[in-house]
Amino acid sequence: MTEHVVLRHRDVAGLDHLETYLENGGYRAFKSIVKKKSPQQVIDLVKKSGLRGRGGAGFPTGVKWSFLTPDVFPRYVVANADESEPGTFKDREIMERNPFQFLEGVAICAYAAQANVAYIYCRGEFWDLTRELDLKIEQLKQRGLLGKKLFGSDYSLEMYTHLGAGAYICGEETAMLESLEGKLGQPRLRPPFPAAEGLYAKPTVVNNVETLANLPPIIDRGAKWYSGIGTEKSTGTKVFSVSGNVERPGNYELPLGTTFRELIFKHAGGIPNGLAIKAILPAGASAPILRATEEVLDTGMDYESVPLVGSSLGSASIIVIDETVDIAWVESKITDFFEHESCGKCTPCRDGTYWMKHIFDRVMDDAAAPHEIDLLHTVGIGIQGKCLCALGDFAALAVTSAVERFRPEFDLHVVGDSSKAA
Amino acid sequence: MLTDNHTQEIEGILAKYPPDQKRSAVMPLLFLAQREYGSLTLDAINEVSDLLGLQSTEVASLVGFYTLFHDRQGGKYRIQVCTDLPCALRGAQSLADELYEKLDIRKGETTPDGQVTVEEVKCLAACDRAPMFQLQEPNGIHYHEDQSAGSALALIESLRVKGQVD
Numbered sequence: 001m002t003e004h005v006v007l008r009h010r011d012v013a014g015l016d017h018l019e020t021y022l023e024n025g026g027y028r029a030f031k032s033i034v035k036k037k038s039p040q041q042v043i044d045l046v047k048k049s050g051l052r053g054r055g056g057a058g059f060p061t062g063v064k065w066s067f068l069t070p071d072v073f074p075r076y077v078v079a080n081a082d083e084s085e086p087g088t089f090k091d092r093e094i095m096e097r098n099p100f101q102f103l104e105g106v107a108i109c110a111y112a113a114q115a116n117v118a119y120i121y122c123r124g125e126f127w128d129l130t131r132e133l134d135l136k137i138e139q140l141k142q143r144g145l146l147g148k149k150l151f152g153s154d155y156s157l158e159m160y161t162h163l164g165a166g167a168y169i170c171g172e173e174t175a176m177l178e179s180l181e182g183k184l185g186q187p188r189l190r191p192p193f194p195a196a197e198g199l200y201a202k203p204t205v206v207n208n209v210e211t212l213a214n215l216p217p218i219i220d221r222g223a224k225w226y227s228g229i230g231t232e233k234s235t236g237t238k239v240f241s242v243s244g245n246v247e248r249p250g251n252y253e254l255p256l257g258t259t260f261r262e263l264i265f266k267h268a269g270g271i272p273n274g275l276a277i278k279a280i281l282p283a284g285a286s287a288p289i290l291r292a293t294e295e296v297l298d299t300g301m302d303y304e305s306v307p308l309v310g311s312s313l314g315s316a317s318i319i320v321i322d323e324t325v326d327i328a329w330v331e332s333k334i335t336d337f338f339e340h341e342s343c344g345k346c347t348p349c350r351d352g353t354y355w356m357k358h359i360f361d362r363v364m365d366d367a368a369a370p371h372e373i374d375l376l377h378t379v380g381i382g383i384q385g386k387c388l389c390a391l392g393d394f395a396a397l398a399v400t401s402a403v404e405r406f407r408p409e410f411d412l413h414v415v416g417d418s419s420k421a422a
Numbered sequence: 423m424l425t426d427n428h429t430q431e432i433e434g435i436l437a438k439y440p441p442d443q444k445r446s447a448v449m450p451l452l453f454l455a456q457r458e459y460g461s462l463t464l465d466a467i468n469e470v471s472d473l474l475g476l477q478s479t480e481v482a483s484l485v486g487f488y489t490l491f492h493d494r495q496g497g498k499y500r501i502q503v504c505t506d507l508p509c510a511l512r513g514a515q516s517l518a519d520e521l522y523e524k525l526d527i528r529k530g531e532t533t534p535d536g537q538v539t540v541e542e543v544k545c546l547a548a549c550d551r552a553p554m555f556q557l558q559e560p561n562g563i564h565y566h567e568d569q570s571a572g573s574a575l576a577l578i579e580s581l582r583v584k585g586q587v588d
Contacts, residue, residue, distance in 0.1 A: 127563035
């Protein structure tokens with residue numbers, strides 16, 4: 001893989017300048033669809049490309065768009081730039097280094113959705129980045145690439161950034177819409193889904209930054225070209241964020257289906273200090289932890305294959321753990337995270353993460369009773385499937401999978417004879 | 423009052439949202455008020471509530487919910503070290519601990535001159551350049567990546583000097 005589809009700034013210097021972006025085919029896609037294609041034709045093309053949501057759920061993008069309630073207007077598009085999953089730092093690179101491809105993607109999505117207003121919801125910590133995006137939106141307006149009656153058509157589009165203020169849960173699309181409406185960022189009961197009643201109760205599309213950045217090349221080069229990359233059901237490239245115990249942490253854009261082994265050992269340079277790999281978190285904090293067996297290392301990173309070995313791809317934030325790291329400590333950190341980020345709306349998640357954290361405090365003080373490891377597992381099971389959004393499930397799965405797969409490491413923290421625990 | 427010096431900025435914020443959905447402007451206005459007053463005091467919250475016709479309890483609940491809003495005065499500068507898992511795997515906790523030791527403060531506390539607060543925060547989406555922290559200051563939030571305790575302390579010293587002068 002030599003060519004970058006999304007991280008194209010790595011091949012073309014200065015792509016964050018509008019002139020350079022335009023000289024390299026920028027806005028050709030958006031202009032062509034506004035002039036020559038109907039919104040439905042764009043939706044069909046994106047469906048055919050097989051593009052799936054890059055924020056974590058992997059839901060087919062064109063299908064999501066086709067759920068918009070017909071004939072109800074105004075409609076909205078919200079770009080999900082609330083990147084907060086531990087281990088994920090891809091959207092930030094895209095928006096900083098290849099911002100116009102992202103903004104063109106937002107415009108394409110808005111045209112397909114027949115929305116005249118698009119909001120970019122950036123996490124509040126992306127303060128500097130958001131100021132830059134504001135300037136770039138202004139440049140686009142001055143160049144006639146945003147605004148009223150674009151390219152002589154009847155289509156008009158305005159774009160605005162909106163800053164979050166520090167809440168992981170706002171990455172969940174309905175919580176994001178609540179937050180954008182000026183409320184607490186807490187998930188909504190679904191249905192209705194945002195495609196029916198989203199922002200201000202109007203039909204709304206929420207898409208992740210990386211998903212949107214894929215749209216200009218898909219329009220430009222065709223669905224067939226795109227679906228030829230990756231696997232049959234997981235098409236295209238993916239930006240894999242690699243962090244933790246590797247020589248070269250960073251983003252690597254590779255075809256979906258690339259193996260963990262190739263990513264970790266070839267691209268990210270393997271494990272430092274001659275140590276062995278112990279475990280992989282394939283989707284940041286939000287998926288079961290995997291023991292790094294030969295089978296797992298040879299598994300392709302795509303939406304179908306990772307579940308076959310007992311986890312999921314999510315937003316493809318690969319956190320690598322070496323043999324010296326205590327898995328009980330890893331899970332205590334993850335539990336801290338979810339306990340802090342639980343929005344408090346659903347009792348199983350709010351109370352469950354609280355109790356898991358308190359048990360973990362004793363585990364990490366080597367003061368837990370043997371039955372408390374089982375209790376951790378029980379609390380986790382008690383959270384699963386009982387909440388409005390997936391946060392509670394993620395928090396629970398992280399712990400239950402680790403207790404099941406790495407039990408001896410937990411037992412080392414137990415007071416008394418752990419062999420009697422079971 | 424915010425309306426004394428920031429009328430244009432307030433109008434710009436309100437213009438982003440439909441006229442009947444002014445409530446959407448509450449978070450941007452809270453950021454503006456926090457920049458102006460240093461923290462979100464009850465007066466500041468009331469002012470934002472009045473601008474949007476909201477109950478002040480509704481606005482106060484937002485201040486409590488979102489971590490970038492502060493209802494208590496901290497240091498003028500907040501150094502917020504990410505100690506989440508990916509950063510912790512690359513030495514973030516020892517960096518934070520060294521800062522506490524050298525500054526003789528505990529987690530979340532402010533230097534005696536009232537200038538710098540050191541806090542630990544959750545993932546900031548900069549895991550490949552850990553250890554890192556963000557600096558939350560009156561004019562915004564800025565990332566500092568690939569940091570060491572030495573580089574962080576040097577920045578803190580320069581902030582303490584700058585804070586005295588400003």
